[in-house]
Amino acid sequence: MGHGHERRELLRDVVYERVRDRILDGSLPADAKLPSTRAYAAELGLARGTVEEAYARLAAEGYVVGLGPAGTRVRALEVSAPSRPAARHARVPSDGDRFAAGRGLPLGLGVPGLSEFPFEAWARSLARAARRTSRKELASTDAAGEASLRVAIAAHVGLARGVRCEPSQIVVTSGYQSALVLAALATVGPRGTAHVEDPGYPKTREALAALGLRVIAAKVDGEGLRVDTLGGARPALVAVTASHQMPTGVCLSLARRLALLDWASSRDDRWLVEDDYDGEFHYSGSPLPALFAVDRHERTLHAGTFSKSLFPGLRVGFLVAPPGLAAPVRRLSALVAPSVPAVVQRALADFIASGKLARHVARMRKLYARRRAAVLDALREHLGGRAVVEEGSGGLHLLVHWRGGPDDRDVARRGAAQGLGVRALGEYRLARASRQGVLVGFANVPERSAAGAVARLAAAFDASPPPGGP
Ligand SMILES: Cc1ncc(COP(=O)(O)O)c(C=O)c1O
Numbered sequence: 001m002g003h004g005h006e007r008r009e010l011l012r013d014v015v016y017e018r019v020r021d022r023i024l025d026g027s028l029p030a031d032a033k034l035p036s037t038r039a040y041a042a043e044l045g046l047a048r049g050t051v052e053e054a055y056a057r058l059a060a061e062g063y064v065v066g067l068g069p070a071g072t073r074v075r076a077l078e079v080s081a082p083s084r085p086a087a088r089h090a091r092v093p094s095d096g097d098r099f100a101a102g103r104g105l106p107l108g109l110g111v112p113g114l115s116e117f118p119f120e121a122w123a124r125s126l127a128r129a130a131r132r133t134s135r136k137e138l139a140s141t142d143a144a145g146e147a148s149l150r151v152a153i154a155a156h157v158g159l160a161r162g163v164r165c166e167p168s169q170i171v172v173t174s175g176y177q178s179a180l181v182l183a184a185l186a187t188v189g190p191r192g193t194a195h196v197e198d199p200g201y202p203k204t205r206e207a208l209a210a211l212g213l214r215v216i217a218a219k220v221d222g223e224g225l226r227v228d229t230l231g232g233a234r235p236a237l238v239a240v241t242a243s244h245q246m247p248t249g250v251c252l253s254l255a256r257r258l259a260l261l262d263w264a265s266s267r268d269d270r271w272l273v274e275d276d277y278d279g280e281f282h283y284s285g286s287p288l289p290a291l292f293a294v295d296r297h298e299r300t301l302h303a304g305t306f307s308k309s310l311f312p313g314l315r316v317g318f319l320v321a322p323p324g325l326a327a328p329v330r331r332l333s334a335l336v337a338p339s340v341p342a343v344v345q346r347a348l349a350d351f352i353a354s355g356k357l358a359r360h361v362a363r364m365r366k367l368y369a370r371r372r373a374a375v376l377d378a379l380r381e382h383l384g385g386r387a388v389v390e391e392g393s394g395g396l397h398l399l400v401h402w403r404g405g406p407d408d409r410d411v412a413r414r415g416a417a418q419g420l421g422v423r424a425l426g427e428y429r430l431a432r433a434s435r436q437g438v439l440v441g442f443a444n445v446p447e448r449s450a451a452g453a454v455a456r457l458a459a460a461f462d463a464s465p466p467p468g469g470p
Contacts, residue, residue, distance in 0.1 A: 374445070
């Protein structure tokens, strides 16, 4: 068989699977019209015949029916209907953000409890910001962010996270990702080395690798990032989720914090980037302040976001640079990641300065504490004998882990089929490990639904074959 033929078969299969999967997940419902073979081939840059063959196979297998000039339509199928939220989600292309997939579903991650979002108060802040914008302000832009918002953020991180800084040390970004990029470019540059937690947040390593940095995995244990596994590469940065390790939920111990700060301050080309994505949320004892707050050597850049304290669609985060890096970070921000719309920033400044953010966070913390307790209880009841439920002390998710049981990705897939948003620990890993686990978000789970959602998770766990099993 020639290569050309093989390639054509492969492409035909890709087209076939893409359409079939959309039919099975409900995003192409019964009677939906497929694009014409000509249009679809042009869109995909393929020969029309390849698409025709794929459609012919779909028709032969009964997924679609060809109606001649009237096109090709999806048949009414008795597919085991995916739960509605999953189907709705599948319509959102998730190519760019595979982590968007389980968002908003029960036990999913990444979205705070939005049912409690104070729409009225937020709308008032937005309206006020829009009304009070002067003509001069319509023209002015500050790439580092609106002065009023930087003042408000400085006060907020001081109170909430013990971070003492001047507004001039802050740049407002479109979320964590841009803050990370700025931090990396301002410190080690694209030829530097980045130590990332393993397991860790995939977007951190992917973004740093996309910038060209050499990315090295640093181990994580029950005290958080293992500082002794950092090598001697230079220049180097460490990206760390100190307050609530993503995904294990561990709070970096004081001893580790001091060791990490020691590591960073021992040379002038070592830096720390603190991803404080959910540091506002803690439920027992008093939380350790941010790493930035205890760094006397000015090696830490602190990235914060409003994605958890308010809502992810806001797309506002910030980076706090140590004084010596403030000017380079501002210059870089003007070049590669200018700030977000001024009216949104002024609204947020108003929301923070008037105390509404603090009130909202305090309220949500209480609500999350109850939701977390309900999910914890249910996890212990349904999975207690088979898996370890790791509490951590803060954040918006819990880790459930086990050894020797089913494959975690399989459990997460089966959970997804049950309409759950749980994620597999394996997705957060670089190195292979015997420990399996799932990440269970509780922010979006009303107490009364916790037991039901966790029971479905337990069913997914039980239905998943053990390793090497059938
Ligand atoms: C580990 C981690 N860092 C940062 C973020 C926040 O990202 P962003 O500010 O881009 O919404 C998240 C959100 O899910 C996260 O899980």
